[in-house]
Amino acid sequence: MDSLSMQHVIRAAEALHKAHSKVLAALNSEFTEIQVKRENALSSLGKVHARDFAKQKAKLNAEVLSSHNLVLKHVSDLLEGAGSDEDFAEYVEIGEVSINAKNIGVVSNLTVPMILPYLGHTNIISRGSTAVSDNLFRSILLEAISQTKMASLSLSVFDPKIRSTFSAFSELQNVEPELYSVIHTDSELRELFASSRDRISKVSNQLKGLHSSIIEYLNTGGDLLVPFKTVVLLDYPSTVTESLHSQLVPILQAGPSSSINFLIQLQDPSEYPDWFDESSITNGSDVFSLTENRVTWSKNKNLKISVPSTTASDVSSGLVRFTDSARSLLDVKLQDLFPQTQWTQSSISGLQFSFAGAKQAPLLITLGDSLVHGLITGATGEGKSNLIKVMIYNLAARYSPDELQFILLDFKEGVTLAPLAPTADSPDYLPHARILGLDADQEFGMAVLLEIERIYKKRMAEMKPYDNISSFRQANPDRIMPRILVVIDEFQGLLAENKSRLGSAASKKLLEIIRTVRAAGIHIILASQEISSITSLVGKRDGLLSQTKLRVGLKNTPKEAAQTFAIDNHAAAQLKLKGEVVINDSFGEIKANELGRVPYASDDELLRLRQGWSNQANNLGQFPVVFDGAKLSEFPNDASRNSPKDRRSTFGAVPIGRPVDVSQEFVWIEFEQLPSRNLAIVGNETEIDLVTAGVDSVAHPLAQIQACLDSLRRTLNPINSRIIIWNLLPIHEQQLIGLEKELDVLKNLGFQVSVLEGHSEVFGCIDGLYDQVTSEEQVSTSTFVFGLGMDRIGSLDSKFGATIKKYSQVLQEIWELGPTKGIYSISRWSNSELFLKHTNKHPEKVFNSVLLYAGTQSVAKRIDGILSEWNGRDQRALYRDFASSRGAFNVIPFALSEK
Structure with missing residues (x-):
């Protein structure tokens, strides 16, 4: 190849190389750009993945921690008993x-x-x-x-x-x-x-x-x-x-x-x-x-x-x-709370007392014009009864009976208050006590509320023109007007709803009293194991709770603690010791809580105090009115002392038990020469197991027969009185009341006593009585015919002699007209329907005094009105005297006297 050709080849190769280099550069540049984009894309994608991963991880962490916290809370609740009233370690860590x-x-x-x-x-x-x-x-x-x-x-x-x-x-x-x-x-x-x-x-x-x-x-x-x-x-x-x-x-x-x-x-x-x-x-x-x-x-x-x-x-x-x-x-002792000298304080400005202490120092409370009334609660077994006793005795130690009186009601058994009443076995008593209601019931509680109202009105009339007891007593230092403390234990028993609506009436009356009596120096303390179920308290801001500034709580459930104090005050639910107490004088506000402990008051300590006060107050001659709802009336040994004083117009009188009232004076029937002045005793005993119950706890109609015989024996002159017994009782009932012994006593006293048994003897007596009733002769003697077991008298449908009258009509005439001739009937029926039949369904026309026991609703509707719900109650009888303006009312009947 010639040189010229060689040069062309070289130039062509260089051109190709340049072109190739240019292409390679372009490709490389494109690849680099693609690589950068890829790396950028991968980087961006990695960040997204990382963010998502971090989010998921954080979420899982939060869920685990939340579950962990829930576990910890659940453990805490178990250990602390959250939501319950437990005070023991059911669970331990x-x-x-x-x-x-x-x-x-x-x-x-x-x-x-x-x-x-x-x-x-x-x-x-x-x-x-x-x-x-x-x-x-x-x-x-x-x-x-x-x-x-x-x-x-x-x-x-x-x-x-x-x-x-x-x-x-x-x-x-x-x-x-x-x-x-x-x-x-x-x-x-x-x-x-x-x-x-x-x-x-x-x-x-x-x-x-x-x-x-x-x-x-x-x-x-x-x-x-x-x-x-x-x-x-x-x-x-x-x-x-x-x-x-x-x-x-x-x-x-x-x-x-x-x-x-x-x-x-x-x-x-x-x-x-x-x-x-x-x-x-x-x-x-x-x-x-x-x-x-x-x-x-x-x-x-x-x-x-x-x-x-x-x-x-x-x-x-x-x-x-x-x-x-x-x-x-625990170091707090009873003596730490008591004053060194007794009966030295004045109640003019209020009542100061203590029932609890801390570090051997008493926690003092003063009831007066500002802190007027109080509320005490505590679960069963936490010492409420002991607290009430310490409070009563502490007050009694500070103030004499001229400075302080108590009205005390217990609606559950009455064990706490029983020692305060004098008895034959224990003559010591609390001289400050004005009224003691042991095992009280609603009827007696209502009577006490009415008595408190009467005292209040009487005091306000006496104090005019003064506005309150403090100013009155300061201006009249010689006038005796003690403050009165009313304590109602288990007061829910007073307010309980029932068919008679007595609970509603009592609730209304209690609220009315508690709002008004402050000026008269009357203070009220209510006590109960639990109050959350009392409808008159729950949810009523203007109700009883709004009037009780003093709140006292022993150990209780969180619900009861909040109800006693305030919705956010559970201090009483957190107490550990029996007798430990929260005292609050500001309607339950947490900041007013004081923690103390009530010392135990032994019976021996309290007895010594009570004996000392009894001896000191003997010259006062003032004894409390004592009502025991669980006991029957006892017939007094000296009936004449307790009978009506005016004997001029009476041929005799017999007691009919005690009323369920503050007076506790016997109810009497006086036998005057007025038509139908007789006594019918109708019904059955409410407790028939005399072996286990004992005769003194059985409301038995025959006990009234005993009372009548005893009373007539004591109040009548034997010379001009005679007693006829229609003895139709079965043998066991005769023995129950000791009939033979009782009649022997009457005979030995000189009474003319005739005992008639059997159908013919009784009907023969009816013939003779009818002749006396229908004769025009005036009588100077009194005759009492006791019809015992009238259910067994037999048929009264037979004709009377040669007349067209039946014996039923004759007997009704004797009952109606006999009292005008001094012939009185005291008769007893077990069967109330038979009683109505014998009295022609109008008992009031021939017996204007009727005493009803158990199983007598049909008679009750006749003597007490068609709406009467009476059909017998333990320890109670229903009495109506048509000669009185008073309607039917409950009495505490007599107990059987063992003969």
Whole structure:
């Protein structure tokens, strides 16, 4: 190739190379741009993925933490008994459970408390490391004691090797000695097992097979009959015999459901005696296997559990915090609250008193123009009755009867007030008491409210022109006008709704009184175990609660505590000690709470005080009006002293029991020479089991027959009086009232007594009585015809002699006209329908005094109106005297007198 051709080739190659380079550069540039875009796209996509991943991770974290918090709250609720009124450690915290959540990429090192059902639920057994077991048991016991009301959990420790592992708990003995005990010998352990069996039996009787455990019973509103007990058995079965162990096994099985739990620390298995089978005590219990590095629970061996180190020092400091306030409250004694000199205070400005204290100092309360009335509540067994007694005696010690009087009503049994009344066996009494209502009922409660209203009106009239008792007494220092404190215990009994609507009327009257009586120096304190169900209180801002500025609460449920004080004031539900009390003088506002403790008032202490006051007040001659709704009237030994004073117009008089009224004076029927002045006794006894009830507690119609015979024997002149008995009673009823003996007494006193038995004798007597009634002769004698067992008189439809009259008509004429001739009838029917038949369905025309017992509704509608609901009541009879303007009313009939 010539040189020219070579140059063309070279130039062509260079051009190609340039072109190729240019193309490669363009391609490279495009690739680079694509790569950048790809990388940018990947980067952007990675950020999106990262954001989504972070969001999901945060969401999962939040859900886990939320679940963790819910678990913690649930644990807290269980431990604190949230939403319940529990005051015992049903659940205890024994350590922590660790959860390693790092493996799922969420969070790490989560922990939740390890809690166990305890009191009333299970026994706890530990095997393995003694040191870890000591920590575990000390932790459980400290938790249980701290969560349980003081004196509601006691601790006994069996320590055969005398290691004194739990000696720090002896601090409990400084509060109450029986709260902690330690035993070392088999004989002591045997006694412990025996007392445990007695406890199980006692609780089982309490449950009556209706509840599976004490916890179920308590959660249905029952009361703890005996305190919970925990028994710690250390180094078990060291020193224990096979025989003693066999006693423990059934106790372990029945114990938890009957309020007794065991903590058992097993000794080294290599030291077990040959007879010991570990499963005999571990079956059904919570068992923990312990090493220095691991705690394994028999019911979930996968949990990673750690037990805190709870030393004896930790126990001491924990108990000090718990018992310091308890000891300061328990140190309050009755004498700490009482004045050094008695009956020296003046009530002109108010009533100062104390029923509780703290650190041996009394917490003083003054009822006056500002703090007028009060409310006291407390659950069953928390010391309400004791508080009321301390309050009454404290006031009585400060003020003489000229400065203070009490009106006291108890609508439940009346045991608290009974010692304040004089009796034949116990003549001492409370001289300040004006009215005592023992086992009161609504009818008597209403009568007392009306009496309070009467006292108020009388005082306001006396005090004019002064506005209140303070200014009146300051201006008239010589006038005696004591303040009056009215205490109504279990006042819901007064306000209870019923068919007669007496509860509604009492509620209205009580509210009216409580709003107005302040100026007259009358103060009212209402007391009850629970008030949330009282319809006259609930939801009424202008009701009774709005008038009770003083609020006092013993231990109660959160619901009752809030009802007593304020919706946000649950202090009374958080009390630990029996007798511990919250006192508030500002309608229940939390900031006004004062915490104190009511000292126990022994019967002996109160008796000494009462005897001293009785002796000091003997010259006053003032005794309280005592009403006991559970007792029948007793016929007085001297009837003439209690009968009507004006005897000029009467041929005799008999009492008809006592009215359900404040006066408590006998109701009398006077036998005047007026038509139909007779007494009919109708109905049956309300309690027929005389063997178990006793005659003194049975409202029996025949008791009125006894009263009539006794009264006539004492008030009539035997010379011009005669008594005719139509004895139609069965033998057992004659014996019940001692009829033969009673008639012998009348005969020996000179009375003309005729006893007629059988149909012919009675009808013959009717013939003679009719002749006397229809004759024109005037009589100077009085004749009392007792028709006993008129149901058995037989048919009265036969004709009377040669007339067209029937004996029924003749008898009605005798009943109607006989009293005008001094012939009176006192007759008894069991069958009310037969009574109506014998009186031609108009009993009031021939018997203008009618006394009704049980089963007499048809007669009640005749004498008390068609709307009458009377058909008999325990301890009551219905009486109507048509010669009086007063309508039918209840009386407390007489008790049978044993002859």
